[in-house]
Amino acid sequence: MKALLATVISLGLTTVVIGNAYYQKKQFYPSIVYLTNSNPSMAVMYLQAFILVLLVGKLLRKIFFGQLRPAEFEHLIERSWYAITETCLAFTVFRDDFNPKFIALFTLLLFLKAFHWLAEDRVDYMERSPVIGLLFHVRILTLLMLLAHADFYFIHHAYQFTAVKGPSVQLVFGFEYSILIIMIVNILIKYVLHAIDSRWEAPWESKAAVLLYTELAINFLKVLLYIGFVAVMVRIYTLPLFAFRPMYETMRSFKKAYNDVVLSRRAIRNMNTLYPDATPAELAAADNECIICREEMHTGAKKLPCNHIFHAACLRLWFQRQQTCPTCRLNVLRAPAPDAAAGPAGPAPPAPPLAGLAPHAAPAPPPPGPVPPPFPNMPPPPPMMAWGMPPPPPPRPASLANLTTAELQRMEGNERRNIEARLQLLREIQAMLDASVLLMQQYSTVVANLPQNNVTVSTQTETRIEELTKESPISTTQGKSEPDVVPTTSSYKQPSPVPSTSKTIVTEDTSPMQPDTTTPVDTNRDKTDVDAADELRRRRLQKFAVDK
């Protein structure tokens, strides 16, 4: 209604002005001269032109978009205000070539921009609209083609003009239309993706990823363009204040796109490494409905540590925002993965060489700092496993796949301190190995002597020998106290700063005298040996039970 009134009034005013001019001058050319020289008349003419542009805009909008949705309209108005303000700022830079043609070009730019925005909004809406008819496709495609042609024409024109006549306001136009043509490319990609998606019955899972990367690339291009433009403008004219706000927005959206890509990649990596695929049996046992999208799950479902099952694609979208289970809010990064099924660890980093020494308590958060592989956590080494029995397998570090790369790195450690600590540990291990080799030798000498002493011992050999070996370190380190076993093992356990070599020396020292001292004792203390061995076995069993 208002628009109609404005149109009528402006039309009336124009008629009056032209009629007045013609009435006064009676001829065509004099009336034109009169009109252009009279400021009030020119104001009316400008107003009329403005109204005409609006009318044409409305007509085109009707043709290409039909009725605008309220959100689209609001968006359009908001962006228009910004654009108009910035155009006015641009005028100040180029006030020297200010003339009607200049204004017309800027108006045209704004006009085309508005259609780009609308096309963008419309294509974004495709995904949310339940019905998309043929008309929609025809309209969008035609519009995109027309806009692309217009953009291209103006870029070309600006280039020619600048090449022939040197830098002028055409720089701004060339740049603005380049941005617009990038926008067209972006819209077109989105349109194609949405169109393909709408043809398919099943949800297209990689679409989101493609969109993310497109967004990133497009924004990167835009940022480059803006930086280039500002650089050129600063060299030739002055700071292009009017380009700052859009540049800032572009940079922000580039940053956002970058963050999205990073988060999405992290989510995908976590999904691939941390959570197993749900088996059909599990799917059947559960509701078989993905609670995120409320659709049935057939394939590509993932099971979280809390046993809740979701579509992998839905989970990924959610994990980009939050690393919790949608149902029970378990923090999935902290939680232990189900051990049995931790298998599919795809690109999981290889276990560090000291895997056996890694903390075996998975639920505990990773060591707070770059701590060397926590030795105290190592289960007490079964006393002298080198003897007789097959050594029990070292405790597996409860699925390294559980840890994020950062945690692994922290555990692995890159600092000098960590490496030194690790070398120290390795040296100690080497010392222990040397010691056990020596003990092996002792054992063989003892065995060689045994048949002459006592044959009945053979049943007890194993335990007795352990007893022996236990005593040998005691004899050196503790000065031959009671035949208690525990101190020895603990002395091996601690990452004692004692130089490792000294230990080997110590054990080496004992080795030659060992056969002499122990063999007699052995025969003498047959009875007590049995008791001690029983005690020992009991303790070891206890220890194993604890370890388990």
Added chain:
Amino acid sequence: MAGSALRRLMAEYKQLTINPPEGIIAGPINEENFFEWEALITGPEGTCFEGGIFPAKLHFPPDYPLSPPKMEFTCEMFHPNIYADGRVCISILHAPGDDPMGYESSAERWSPVQSVEKILLSVVSMLAEPNDESGANVDAAKMWREDREQFNKIAEKLVRKTLSLE
């Protein structure tokens, strides 16, 4: 296939139509736009809002259900957890991370498991039991705490208004 947000909203609409919870009606205002819903909520029995029928609007974000919808009553309301302009302030409608009142634990926040039905049911229980720690409407919270009779009177007046009795 349309976007996942649209499909989920359609599924929820279907579910709500086939199997509506008691005292709640909800659906898109216009079936061409599934992202704007309106709902009618009956005041819970045995409370000061009993008998009222309260219209509300729900706005869904394009990334629903990853982000929560917004809800506002379109009738006049006087309630500790409803802003003067009708916006509903309950924790289930807040994405984890934003906490306008600084008291909500993340356990009661939005997650994709929630749904329109759950939101509306929470609103019903919010009507029955206001949370006077959240100060969406401080006057109402104060009156609810200190002068229950006056609060009830205002509520009954609102109820009559929604029924066009006044």
